[in-house]
Amino acid sequence: MNKVEAMKQIKQEYPGLIIEDLRxxxxxxxxxxxxxxxxxxxKFPRHxxxxxxxxxxxxxxxxxxxxxxxxxxxxxYVGKSEQPNQLKFIAxxxxxxxxxxxxxxxxxxxxxxxxxxxxxxxxxxALHRIEWKTQVNNLEVxxxxxxxYEYEVxxxxxxxxxxxxxxxxxxxxxxxxxxxxxHYNKCLIHNDFGASNVYYDPVSDKICGLxxxxxxxxxxxxxxxxxxxxxxxxxxxxxxxxxxxxxxGMDSKDIENKLAFTEFYNQxxxxxxGKEFGMTDLFEDSVxxxxxxxxxxxxxxxxxxxxxxxx
Numbered sequence: 248m249n250k251v252e253a254m255k256q257i258k259q260e261y262p263g264l265i266i267e268d269l270r271x272x273x274x275x276x277x278x279x280x281x282x283x284x285x286x287x288x289x290k291f292p293r294h295x296x297x298x299x300x301x302x303x304x305x306x307x308x309x310x311x312x313x314x315x316x317x318x319x320x321x322x323x324y325v326g327k328s329e330q331p332n333q334l335k336f337i338a339x340x341x342x343x344x345x346x347x348x349x350x351x352x353x354x355x356x357x358x359x360x361x362x363x364x365x366x367x368x369x370x371x372x373a374l375h376r377i378e379w380k381t382q383v384n385n386l387e388v389x390x391x392x393x394x395x396y397e398y399e400v401x402x403x404x405x406x407x408x409x410x411x412x413x414x415x416x417x418x419x420x421x422x423x424x425x426x427x428x429x430h431y432n433k434c435l436i437h438n439d440f441g442a443s444n445v446y447y448d449p450v451s452d453k454i455c456g457l458x459x460x461x462x463x464x465x466x467x468x469x470x471x472x473x474x475x476x477x478x479x480x481x482x483x484x485x486x487x488x489x490x491x492x493x494x495x496g497m498d499s500k501d502i503e504n505k506l507a508f509t510e511f512y513n514q515x516x517x518x519x520x521g522k523e524f525g526m527t528d529l530f531e532d533s534v535x536x537x538x539x540x541x542x543x544x545x546x547x548x549x550x551x552x553x554x555x556x557x558x
Contacts, residue, residue, distance in 0.1 A: 368494035
């Protein structure tokens with residue numbers, strides 16, 4: 248998607264919209280983003296699943312914006328699709344401020360960090376308490392269905408490149424996963440939360456808002472906190488995460504098992520993600536990593552079946 252094509256799609260849907268400036272912002276797994284008139288962030292999907300995620304994101308954000316204590320993006324424009332439950336693009340109001348990275352967090356006083364942790368915990372509490380009753384395609388995630396899909400992608404893409412012993416290990420992981428009866432607290436979650444999602448204004452010393460709700464889902468609440476624990480490189484050190492968990496009322500020990508299993512499962516998930524999103528380097532590197540066997544297979548599968556902690 249280049250700037251000319253983006254402008255063409257916007258004009259087709261909104262011919263009266265005056266475009267004074269359109270600036271490319273970047274590309275992610277799902278979407279390419281442009282900033283229009285320094286006021287609206289336009290997101291264009293890179294694949295069908297992303298188009299479905301945009302539809303889901305727009306619908307959910309419109310519903311929750313008055314039910315959470317921190318600002319979430321206002322949906323201002325949508326590009327309608329001929330396909331059901333999909334959008335050609337969405338445009339959100341630009342959230343002011345800068346990402347709350349490690350450098351900024353380090354400048355804050357201990358008292359301010361405490362207040363900020365309390366604010367973020369309050370947001371999660373409010374989000375997780377929302378009783379979602381509207382049927383939205385692709386919003387609710389079933390763990391067994393998710394695992395089955397990842398397994399099929401891995402078998403089709405990676406099995407021709409792997410020896411029999413490694414394939415047998417992978418088969419055993421998914422045999423246990425697909426037989427697992429999962430029990431967890433299902434609620435509405437951001438599903439990909441990290442420091443880069445928090446926009447902060449250093450002048451007013453306030454959180455301006457939260458962004459990137461493309462992966463929002465009805466899913467295991469603990470995924471929210473595993474994401475936080477994985478986000479050290481993006482700025483949330485574990486001391487700050489611990490404060491958020493304390494204010495939320497979550498004992499970190501409750502999710503340590505899921506975090507540990509996620510670390511084991513990542514070697515398979517990266518194979519899946521590399522293939523699913525066309526990231527050739529990630530796919531090839533991940534296949535190479537498991538060529539001699541799955542690291543942690545004995546501890547997570549043979550000695551003790553830990554698949555109940557799958558996210």
